[in-house]
Amino acid sequence: MTPSPLRLLVIEDNPLLRAQLHGLLSAEGIEADFAGDGLSGLQMALASPPDVLVLDLGLPGLDGLRLCERLRAEADRHVPVLMLTARDALDDKLHGFRAGADDYLVKPFAGAELLARCIALSQRHRAGQTHVLQIGTLHIDRRHGRATRDGRELDLHATSYQILLALAEAWPRTLTRSDLVQRLWDDAPPESDPLRTHLYLLRQVLDKPFATSMLKTVHGVGFRLETDA
Numbered sequence: 001m002t003p004s005p006l007r008l009l010v011i012e013d014n015p016l017l018r019a020q021l022h023g024l025l026s027a028e029g030i031e032a033d034f035a036g037d038g039l040s041g042l043q044m045a046l047a048s049p050p051d052v053l054v055l056d057l058g059l060p061g062l063d064g065l066r067l068c069e070r071l072r073a074e075a076d077r078h079v080p081v082l083m084l085t086a087r088d089a090l091d092d093k094l095h096g097f098r099a100g101a102d103d104y105l106v107k108p109f110a111g112a113e114l115l116a117r118c119i120a121l122s123q124r125h126r127a128g129q130t131h132v133l134q135i136g137t138l139h140i141d142r143r144h145g146r147a148t149r150d151g152r153e154l155d156l157h158a159t160s161y162q163i164l165l166a167l168a169e170a171w172p173r174t175l176t177r178s179d180l181v182q183r184l185w186d187d188a189p190p191e192s193d194p195l196r197t198h199l200y201l202l203r204q205v206l207d208k209p210f211a212t213s214m215l216k217t218v219h220g221v222g223f224r225l226e227t228d229a
Contacts, residue, residue: 005031006030006031006051006052006118006119006122007030007031007032007033007050007051008025008030008031008032008033008050008051008052008053008054008118009032009033009034009035009041009044009045009050009052009053009054010025010032010033010034010035010054011034011035011036011037011038011041011045011053011054011055011056011059011064011067012034012035012036012054012056012059012084013036013037013056013058013059013060014056015036018034018036021034021054021114022034024111024114024115028115030115030118033048033050036060037059037060037061037062038059038060038061038062038063038064038066038067039061039062040061041055041059041062041067042062042067042070042071045071045075045079046071046074046075049075049077049079050079051080051122052079052080052081052082052118052121052122053071053079053080053081053082054082054084054114054118055067055068055081055082055083055084055101056083056084056085057083057084057085057087057092057096058085058086064083064085064096064099065095065096065099066099068081068083068096068099068100068101069099069100071100072099072100072131072142072143072144073143078131078142080102080103080121080122081100081101081102081103082101082102082103082104082105082114082117082118082121083096083101083103083104083105084105084107084109084114085104085105085106085107086106086107087106090185093184093185093186094158094159094162097158097162098145098158098161100142100143100145102121103117103120103121104186105117106186131143133165133168133169135168135171135214135225135227136214136227136228136229137149137150137151137228137229138168138206138214138225138227138228140164140165140168142165145161147161147164149206149210149214149228150210150228152209154205154206155205156202156205157198157201159184159194159198160198160201160202160205162183162184163180163183163184163198163199163202164202164206166179166180166183167215167223167224167225168225170224171224171225172224172225172226173224174218174221174222174223174224175222175223175224176221176222177195177222177223179222180195180222180223181195184198199215199223202215203215210228212228213226214226214227214228
């Protein structure tokens with residue numbers, strides 16, 4: 001059972017999966033609304049923002065990516081979005097995160113994992129809060145997917161932006177390498193070690209032009225942001 005009342009909005013065009021999710025959520029005492037197309041789902045999300053939005057990508061009328069982008073542009077608060085899709089390529093995931101998704105679950109999935117991810121999203125400090133994160137002179141605009149430091153816009157690769165966003169959401173906590181790998185690649189990390197390269201690229205943009213470094217390595221633990229003000 002969930003530790004506190006949770007209200008979901010599920011936007012999924014497959015009637016069989018909608019019925020399965022309705023049964024799963026009802027059994028856990030979770031209140032859920034359902035929509036079968038993108039346009040009506042967006043209207044429902046804007047009119048009554050849920051605690052978590054479970055969003056399919058392949059929707060009629062308005063696909064999941066465009067829906068997520070419009071939700072970020074038009075909603076007056078942050079609605080956590082779990083993208084639910086059969087697409088599992090890295091580029092698809094990065095496009096989803098860039099559109100504003102918070103998490104990604106690939107079909108077929110276990111009901112217990114869906115529940116766990118929704119609960120985790122609902123409990124994050126960002127749920128329902130403003131779109132802008134601020135740590136010292138660092139500002140991250142989650143609505144538009146942009147970051148600035150000391151008034152200067154940071155030209156970040158999509159993966160570097162996701163690392164920075166994860167660290168900012170966790171601040172002042174430290175994230176392990178496993179935390180970051182899970183955020184970026186879920187349960188299918190590349191065989192190589194691309195995280196090292198992406199962290200290097202992030203440092204080049206976030207820290208190199210400035211007198212104070214914000215991205216810190218906590219030896220034996222992981223990485224965290226430190227304020228520069």
